[in-house]
Amino acid sequence: MITFDHVTKIYEGDVKAVDDVAFTVEKGDICVLLGPSGCGKTTLLRMVNRLESITEGEIRINGKSNRDLDTIELRRSIGYVIQSNGLFPNMTIEENVTVVPSLLGWDRKKKRERYHTLMELVGLDPAEYRKRYPHELSGGQQQRVGVARALAADPPVMLMDEPFGALDPITRERLQDEFIQIQREVKKTILFVSHDIDEAIKMGNKIVLMRDGKIMQHDTPSEILVHPKNEFVSRFVGKDRAIKNLSLHTVEDLQKEIGLGDINETIQDTKTVNIHQDLRNTLSTLMNQEAEQVIVTDDHGEKLGTVTIDHVQRYLHLEIREKAPVSTEG
Amino acid sequence: MITFDHVTKIYEGDVKAVDDVAFTVEKGDICVLLGPSGCGKTTLLRMVNRLESITEGEIRINGKSNRDLDTIELRRSIGYVIQSNGLFPNMTIEENVTVVPSLLGWDRKKKRERYHTLMELVGLDPAEYRKRYPHELSGGQQQRVGVARALAADPPVMLMDEPFGALDPITRERLQDEFIQIQREVKKTILFVSHDIDEAIKMGNKIVLMRDGKIMQHDTPSEILVHPKNEFVSRFVGKDRAIKNLSLHTVEDLQKEIGLGDINETIQDTKTVNIHQDLRNTLSTLMNQEAEQVIVTDDHGEKLGTVTIDHVQRYLHLEIREKAPVSTEG
């Protein structure tokens, strides 16, 4: 658990990079810091492991102020993935990944094992990369190694500064998916910086949307999409936020809330969608065919029911009403 | 008009970058070369103004093979916007923009006038930027200057290699819009490289989708979205292509095809959309509110009718049927 208790950072020359920020990242959550360039995301992150001093306020990790902890130990207990991966060019991939274990004095065998586990976790062949150097890897591969390195000593807390920043969209998406998978296994408390709304929606349990050092909104992705608190948030998430919101939900969610429609066997040419398909793609399929409905199947291909555009719309409204009953905005 | 007549390019070391490509870009069209990284887009483009030699086949410009033209003259008659803008750091903005006129020996007055016209065209203040240097401009401004430079000698043909590549999404969208505006005035024949399907849909009259040097599909954007020819195209445009397709059409298009619904004055709380709004954002608005319909207004705010989700879906089907009556795919 990371608690920001009215934290302010003023750089030399009176730049207020972070302005009275207060929020908490719950244990096991991914909290995404989102905002335009220069809004103070990196600064906020770096105050957690004290790479930047805190001007005012306090940051607590599991209830203890990070000021009271030994810097070196504090940092070793926090995994840090830097904006530009920051692999050490002088070390092989294996040395890079096991650098913290080395600092902690693990024995060779334990390090080797950890290296194997981690590389497999991030989807790289341990044997193939062991003796290579960072410059011999593609950008995407380097990013993965960066993530593996941060995970090495199994720190309970991770700070990730745009870890998938400089990648092409396809690689980026793959890494995001893999990382979500990893997080399901490792369950870290993660503070994740991004400036991309789609990434934030995809990765975050919570989003902290910042502007000029201040928090604009701190909410779940869905809430931010559905009920942006002000004009800035609303512009930042974009006009098609309802459609973006759809990608947060699956047909299964819809089934749970409002149930599926009956299967009308007379209608021909109807497409099927898997129950784990997200609603955005389901809507797309619906719009693209002449029939009013698509058939929902489970993983074994068994037909479970149908979905119509009307279902989708009703589900969306339910979601909105349920989560923020009084709001008329949006 | 640019004709690719079974063009093949093999680099040293037997890399077949372009493989038997044949298509024609009509006069006044924007043809977008689309495809994943390394598929040969840049290579194809650079063969047009002979920055790369052609291994086999022929490229004809207005019927004349580019082999028969003098290289220097050929290049001067073709505007070239390079992947990374390639402004000359040693020249002021004015010198950059008027570099081709200088090579052509225009007099000072004519150059100055041209500079003014062009800068206004790309939306930059001519006086303000005249004496500045490229590094003093933001990325987006540099891209504009790059476009202005390519337009300087009013070449009938333009080659644009990811001209809006390295920009943040907001600037990028603005530049795209502006460029569409410019193209309406200047009516060039344009070959435009992109790896972003959304950009291709937005900018192109035609899209040439490539993979490993071969053409996968050469069609209008809408056709590519609605009737992808094969699995690769279908995957490349994405599962939500129906929703993407919606952004190609405005409420006005829908009105023309199937008309608007009546206004039911009893329904409260209904939102309005402008008649020039695209259907994707309109759908988003529809999904996000509880009412079944939104009210359509013209530029003066006068109410013209209503749109429902049903309207949108019907329009979409009509589009599909009309354009490819026999297809059952998609």
Next chain:
Amino acid sequence: GGKQVTIGGKNFTEQYLLSQMTVFMLRERGFDVDEMNNLGSTVVRKALVNKQIDLMWEYTGTALVTYMGKEPIADPGKAFEKVKELDEKRGIKWMNMSEVNNTYCFVMDKKEAKKYGIRSISDLAAYVRKHPGELKMATDAEFANRPDGLKGVEKRYDFNFGAEQVKQLETGLTYTALASGEVDVAMGFSTDAAIEKYDLLILKDDKHFFPPYYAAVSIHEDVYQKYPEVEEVTQKLADRLDSATMRKLNYRVDVEGKSVSVVAHDWLVKNGLIEK
């Protein structure tokens, strides 16, 4: 289109002075003079033969023994005539022999010499033969490697310092090395001021190894033909100079630290050789 000559000079004080004086005097006679100095003997000689320089002050002994490879001649006049005769066929004319005899010599600290009981080079040779590897000697590169240099001395007096015992260094520094106790014996020139300055003992050349080294002008025949007045000019200089004068002048430069041009100029003015 004026009168143009190049003067060459070697790399020690006396040569700087001779060359500088000649420059002043020739300049006064309307010559445009170039200097090319600071060279080793053989180099400057080669430059003269190659016509890279036109004239220089050379020593009879050096020419006879080093350049021409002849046996030394003890009589100064005969030596001069011999040299003059031999150089004629090379197109080089010798003239104006002065009374400056700048011969090589071995010097030691007076006290130390007494301690070892050394007065002459023979004494030195005897001591070195008895205590090989004890005494150290400082010499410049030229003397160390000239046939009429250290090797010749060792041969004539039948002794050998040994390579490790011989320190080679820049010409003027042999005295410094001696004074600072780095070495016990140093090579020097008889007109050097340092001998006086450090109050050194010149070891007697009792086997007459070193020939006389009288300074004279050597000049290219064709340059001489072109500017015969050079002879007259340098004659005046040669007439006034002798070893004692030279040592005094050297003293002013090396010990008193006056600059070469100042010392040269002052002396020329004082002797009425140039106008102020």
Next chain:
Amino acid sequence: MTWFQEWIEFLNVNLPLIVDLTVEHVALVGLAILVAILIGVPLGIYLTTNEYLASTILQAASIMMTIPSIALFGVMIPLLSIINKGIGFVPAFIALVLYSQLPIIRNTYTAIKNVDPGVRDAAIGLGMKTVQRLFRVEIPNAMPVIMAGIRTAVVMNIGIGVIAAFIGAGGLGVMIVQGIVRTDQYLIVTGSIAVSLLAIIADVLLGSVQKWLTPKGLETNS
């Protein structure tokens, strides 16, 4: 009199000599650099069009640099004696020209090579001829690095020029060598200060030339 006062006195008396030697030094180094530039810059530019030759020439030039200065000056003597120019200006001049080649060629070569390929491509794509491209785009953009090479060469040569005194080419080295021979502090100090000052002044002057030759648009990048 203090040491310092005596030194001032010395400077007073010897001013003409100091000036003479300085002029000689500047003439030798200046001429050598000029010729070195005339050879090195075009060669460096040409090398960008021939990779193979580039590696050969650059290797040769860097071996040249490892030859100790006194050895190079020395070797000039027997070589040039063949044409009776064994000592004096000519061998010193040639040695200095040779020494300057590496920094000048290498910097010119890498500077032109490192011109952003995008910029080069743009120049070609806009229909510039080779010469136009060279003079309008490549050389202006390479200027700071080329000048840096020239500066290195000049500062280095002013130092090495001192050694020219040993082979009769004059210059400020004469003062230092005479100073050693006569163990004269004033000569040594004056000579070396003059050489240092010369190097610093040359560096500053070339710095402003560099600034003047560098297109404004490059200033913040370099």
Next chain:
Amino acid sequence: MERKKFVSLMVRYGFYALVIYFFVWSFQKNYFSYLFKETETFVLLTRQHLELVAVSSLLAIAVALPSAVLVTRPRFRQTEWIFTNLANLGQTIPVLAVLALMISILGLGFKTAVFALFIYSVLPIFRNTVAGLNSIDDRLIDAAKGMGMKPHQILFRVELPNAAYSIMAGIRTAIVINVGTAAFAFLIGGGGLGVWIFTGIRLFDNSALLSGAVPVTLLAILADYLLRLLEYVVVPKGTRPSANA
């Protein structure tokens, strides 16, 4: 393409031919006679030369490295420009002057020569080490800190290995120059191969000259070569410039 390759080959073999011709010519003229005639002296001079270079270089490394590390620590960052400028200024003082001025302080001989050579070698090593340490990407230091490395761990595991290329380049330059500069030790009685070079110059004796100059040159080239090998061993593979090209 082919023609360019051809030209390059011609030039390369031209160089080889010149070098070979030079040696053949010198042998014909008996210019290396000293090497055979006075082999003992040659060995002595070479040994002196190597001693001069080795002692002064080791001293220089021992002094330059720690002081460069020191001035690049945050505490001294502000003072760094002073040292760097001093180092730059030092480079403009001619070797001869350094040698000459040392005489009055340390007298003549080996010690003085070593000291002058040391002074002359310290600067390039110091400069390159400072430059190498300063050019390390701040983000690397950040990553190291963020991982909980202590300052000395950052220095030895990250900074020095990544600056190794630049440091080694400085050491190599310094030592190669040092080999040449050591030839001047003769002037103040420090011995070394300079003795023959200067003898040769003074006596116009090409044999002495080449017997001194050619070995010194070969020594310099050999030193350069050996140090390149050392560089290959010392510099981590991932940080060599060719690796990132």
